[in-house]
Amino acid sequence: MWMKSEDELVEKVLKRDHASFELLLQPHRQGLLNMAYRMTGNLEEAKEVCQEALIKIYRYLNKFKKGKNFKSWIYKITLNSTYDFLRRKKKYDDIVESQKGVLPVVGPDPERQLMNREIKEKIEASLQNLSPKEKAVFLLRDGEGFSVEETSEVLGSSSISVRTHLSRARQKIRAQFEKIGLAGKREVKG
């Protein structure tokens, strides 16, 4: 049903109904921004990347095949725009530095706040230790809730490759957690 209405909106946009373009992208506006943000490590750059992606989405909308997964298609465009951006700026080496002291964590409980900040910093730091593909897989699957099939569609790789990269990404992040004792402690059953 949703797919059908998305197809209808695509048709409307192609008939120069500009209001439908916003309606079409509205459900994904946060997801696209977050994806770009986690990849670039900077909110302003993420917005720049998203702007570039939105232009491409509008420009090539006539090439989108009816009945295909629109969500995967726009994430693919955004991800490719992110790669282009990072390549252009040669940002990979500077990401860890630029991510230090991003936004403060808001929370009423100081202990929890400290814990949250620690988790946040660790996740962000460990994200930067991942390869671009591992990061993309992890963010799509665990951040945006994509299925393995959808993730493989976005990345243009096999589901086996997605599972391999996902496994590696989680292991690397967990290793970071273990270093500070946040890996999750539970009593052994039995």
Next chain:
Amino acid sequence: MNCKKVKRLLSLIVGSEIPPSKTSAIKAHLEKCPECQHEYDSYILFLEKTKEWLARDRKDWEDREWQGAVQKAIKEGKHEVTPFVLWPVKKAWAYALMGVLAAALALLFVVRPSFIEKEKAPGSEVLTQTWAQLSGALLEESQQDAISMTIVSKETGLKIVWFFNRNFKLED
């Protein structure tokens, strides 16, 4: 299923990315092995925390900013219009078409004159001669130098006569 194999697969078991056929064997092992079960619980907690944090620490556009970005996309990202190109569009096809045209031109300039020569068979020469003789005779027979045209008014009976020479020019 042994501990080593289970631990290797844990990162995918926790996210349900393992096919159901393997899951039952892993679960059977976890029930028997407290160490692996502990590892599994710990992994589950880690993943929950990570997902929770990723969900909580989400960024969003300001409405005005978002609308501006959409409008900019509409303005700058005009749909690609495929230019009207006559078939063929591919380079190879274009070369092929050029080849065909060249062959056609060769036929026109090289083959056709010889074809015309062949047409000038003895029979056709006779025909040409006959036509020239006939038209000459007709010209000779025509002795008329002028032609007249008369217009008569029905009401007044007035007559106007025009004379034209061989070249159809009005004569006095």
